[in-house]
Amino acid sequence: MAKVRNEFELKPNPKSGRYRLISANWKMNLNHLEAIRNVQKLTFLLRPADYSYTEISIHPPFTDLRPLQLLIDSDRMRFRLGAQNCHFEPSGAYTGEISAPMLAKMSVSHVIVGHSERRKYFGESDDMIRAKVGAVFASQMTPIICVGESLEEREEAQTEARIRSQVESALSFLAPELAERCVIAYEPIWAIGTGVSANPTDAQKGALIIRSVFADLWGTGVADKVRIQYGGSVNPSNAAEFMQLDDIDGLLVGGAALDPDSFARIIQA
Ligand code: 13P
Numbered sequence: 001m002a003k004v005r006n007e008f009e010l011k012p013n014p015k016s017g018r019y020r021l022i023s024a025n026w027k028m029n030l031n032h033l034e035a036i037r038n039v040q041k042l043t044f045l046l047r048p049a050d051y052s053y054t055e056i057s058i059h060p061p062f063t064d065l066r067p068l069q070l071l072i073d074s075d076r077m078r079f080r081l082g083a084q085n086c087h088f089e090p091s092g093a094y095t096g097e098i099s100a101p102m103l104a105k106m107s108v109s110h111v112i113v114g115h116s117e118r119r120k121y122f123g124e125s126d127d128m129i130r131a132k133v134g135a136v137f138a139s140q141m142t143p144i145i146c147v148g149e150s151l152e153e154r155e156e157a158q159t160e161a162r163i164r165s166q167v168e169s170a171l172s173f174l175a176p177e178l179a180e181r182c183v184i185a186y187e188p189i190w191a192i193g194t195g196v197s198a199n200p201t202d203a204q205k206g207a208l209i210i211r212s213v214f215a216d217l218w219g220t221g222v223a224d225k226v227r228i229q230y231g232g233s234v235n236p237s238n239a240a241e242f243m244q245l246d247d248i249d250g251l252l253v254g255g256a257a258l259d260p261d262s263f264a265r266i267i268q269a
Pocket of ligand 1 (some may be wrong): 024254
C-alpha cells in the first residue's frame, strides 16, 4: 500500500485497498479572511465519519497557506494542506515564484503539478512538470499530477495517446517506491469549469489508461497502488457515481469546492 500518513485513522477502500483523497483546488479565489471562514464552515458541516472515509486536501492560493496552517494546527482539523503549484528549484533568482521546500516548511503535504490551466496560460512544458514532480518528492510531499485530453484530442480519438505521453513524460524517471506514492488527477480539459463532466464510463476508461501506463513502466504492483482522482465539473449530484468506480480513488474539485456546503456534500456523497 502506498504510504499515507495515517494519524487521521483513515479507512482504505475495502475493494481496492487504496486510501481515498478528495481535494479542493480553489484556483485564484478566496483571500485569507475568506479562506479562514470557508474552512471553519467546512469543519462545522463535516461529521467525524467523513474524515475516516477519505483524506481531504485543501489547495488555496499561496497567500492563504500560512493562516490556514495556523488554523488547522491550532484547531486540530483533519485536513491536509495543499498547494496548487511550486517552482522546480529549491531557491534562486526566480522572481515571483515559491519553492517546494518553502511549502513543506509550512506543513503543505500535497502539491498539484501540471494543471491544464498552468500548461495553457503559463506555458508549463512536460520538462518543467517532470522537474516539479522531482522537487515535490525531494521535499517529502505528494504530487497530484494532472493529465487529460482536450476536446479536439478526444474527437480525434487521441485520448489514450495524450494521457500516455503526459504520464510517461512527467513520471518515467521515478523509482517504483516514488511512482506508487503519486496521485494522478484525470482531468479531461473539456470537462473543467464547463459544467459538463465526463460520464462515469469515460472517467473509468481514463483511469484504466493511467493504470496501464503505470503497469508498463513499473509493473502491476505499482499500478494497483497509485491513486487516481477524477476532476472536471464535479458537484454534489455527480460525486458519488465517480467515487463508486473501481479505478477512481478520489476527486479534484474546482468550482464546487469554493462553497463549503457543496464541498461537504461532495465528501458526504
Ligand atoms: P471544476 O471543478 O471547476 O470543473 O475544475 C476542475 C479542476 O480544474 C480542478 O483542478
